[in-house]
Amino acid sequence: MISSSPLIETSHLIKKFGDKIAVNDISFSVNGGEVFGFLGPNGAGKTTTIKAIVGLLQPTSGAVKVAGYDVQLQPMQAKASCGFVPDTPNLYMKLSARELLRFVGDLYELKPEKISERGDELLRLFDLAEVRDDLIDSYSHGMKQKIALAAALIHDPKVLVLDEPTVGLDPKSARLIKDMLRQMADRGAAVFLSTHILEIAERMCDRIGIIDRGNLVAVGTMDELRAMGKGERSLEDIFLALTGGAEAAEITEVLK
Ligand SMILES: Nc1ncnc2c1ncn2[C@@H]1O[C@H](COP(=O)(O)OP(=O)(O)OP(=O)(O)O)[C@@H](O)[C@H]1O
């Protein structure tokens, strides 16, 4: 069943690194059933926000809840509800895919039968069944991305957070992941992903948040963003208008 209560909620989230304000008072929520896309220029604060959501980084102030649990106050419950795929997965290279899934499944205290049943299913789905006993070290970049996603899904989380999930994936794998994220949301999960690929945001996300220099400058459906965008039609135009696209236009002047 699709739940309409927020599964991810940030409220007045602030993260400073020294004097630098990486995330500046951000509040938003993502409901079960939604795929939420997080866009922003390099250095805007996407990964920092994501790390606060998954409990890898302590906010300077403000709060984050995952599946109703406060990430700071109830970290175990929050983490148990959440799957996370980082931008550069730091996997245990000296494990095989099967060993990694067993290891991660054990961390989530899943029964061994459940781990092998679900693990086999995921390995098959991601086309990794044939190499499941090879060391992850020997995998290509895209294969590493896929095993990272499989590991994030082993406990069937209610909340899935992905930092640029399709970077380096071939079209078939990218489609597989997009379809899978949609299916998870349709089954009631909240999916939060950052991406630079505007076409992904436009086509697969129910709502989009745009962050620029730490500030959440827009949140809404594509139609809502278009309405904000003073006549801009494409997400690219809206994005550039909201995040200083004029500067990009100046480059053509410089290069002339
Ligand atoms: N550990 C850190 N120490 C100091 N500054 C940091 C740290 N992590 C991030 N920052 C700074 O915070 C800001 C936001 O960085 P963040 O990694 O969140 O950006 P991003 O939106 O994910 O960018 P990209 O699209 O390049 O991945 C940047 O100015 C970055 O230099």
Ligand SMILES: [Mg+2]
């Ligand atoms: Mg990042």
